[in-house]
Amino acid sequence: MARAGYAARGAIYLIVGVISILAAFELHERPVGARGALEELAAWPGGPLLLLIIGTGLSGFASWRIVQALLDTEHLGRSAIGLAHRVGLTGSGALYGLMGWSALEAADSLEELVPRSLGAEALRDVLESWIAEELLLGIAAFAALAGLGNAAKALSRRFMADLSCPRLMRHWVAACGRVGYGTRAALLLLLAERLGVTALDDSRALHLVTLGEVLAVLEPAPGSLLLLAGAGAGLLCFGAFGMAEALWRGFREWPVKDTPPR
Numbered sequence: 001m002a003r004a005g006y007a008a009r010g011a012i013y014l015i016v017g018v019i020s021i022l023a024a025f026e027l028h029e030r031p032v033g034a035r036g037a038l039e040e041l042a043a044w045p046g047g048p049l050l051l052l053i054i055g056t057g058l059s060g061f062a063s064w065r066i067v068q069a070l071l072d073t074e075h076l077g078r079s080a081i082g083l084a085h086r087v088g089l090t091g092s093g094a095l096y097g098l099m100g101w102s103a104l105e106a107a108d109s110l111e112e113l114v115p116r117s118l119g120a121e122a123l124r125d126v127l128e129s130w131i132a133e134e135l136l137l138g139i140a141a142f143a144a145l146a147g148l149g150n151a152a153k154a155l156s157r158r159f160m161a162d163l164s165c166p167r168l169m170r171h172w173v174a175a176c177g178r179v180g181y182g183t184r185a186a187l188l189l190l191l192a193e194r195l196g197v198t199a200l201d202d203s204r205a206l207h208l209v210t211l212g213e214v215l216a217v218l219e220p221a222p223g224s225l226l227l228l229a230g231a232g233a234g235l236l237c238f239g240a241f242g243m244a245e246a247l248w249r250g251f252r253e254w255p256v257k258d259t260p261p262r
Contacts, residue, residue: 024227060100
């Protein structure tokens, strides 16, 4: 499940990265986030089948994240930092679970079980509730912490500790991963800032800012071609690193202790 999940996540970011680069050169209408990438995928030949595969993979990845958090497969421990990391893994699992659900919905595989409008209606009800501002600020804080976590991972000395890729490729895979995580960190911090502004600005209608909207912010900025194309290239690197994780990531195991028969 974990390997399929890493590959599915990588595929999503590869699509987002390519579309961002195309948008920078005005070869695509606008940059998109994960949801937009799924909608683009639905229009491809064989799109529903691809969505079904990716949705299943993302659901597996969500399950793996929950397993990582609950069983502490990364040996994070119960220190404050370790518990914070495990909470982050749980949040990541929830996020990718929703993304997988969206992919399966787009593939029409769940059309009879849940209406397409159910998620949108639920989100609108939440954003119209009295806790909407606090909820968005909480999501902004989570995005900021995730961004800092991605930055720390990009700078970590043990960045490649879990990957057993061929020696000749190791340097390039590491460089690709560090660029990808660094780009993702910058975009998550920008996402946190946009969410915070949306929550605190009384003149704006509350809505959940997405990665696609964050990328769109870069488009009209000075030097937008370089900014948006650079962000797209960084997301391409993150997607490619996800594929490398699917192939070569190692999984730690707890030692099994033999117990004498009673």
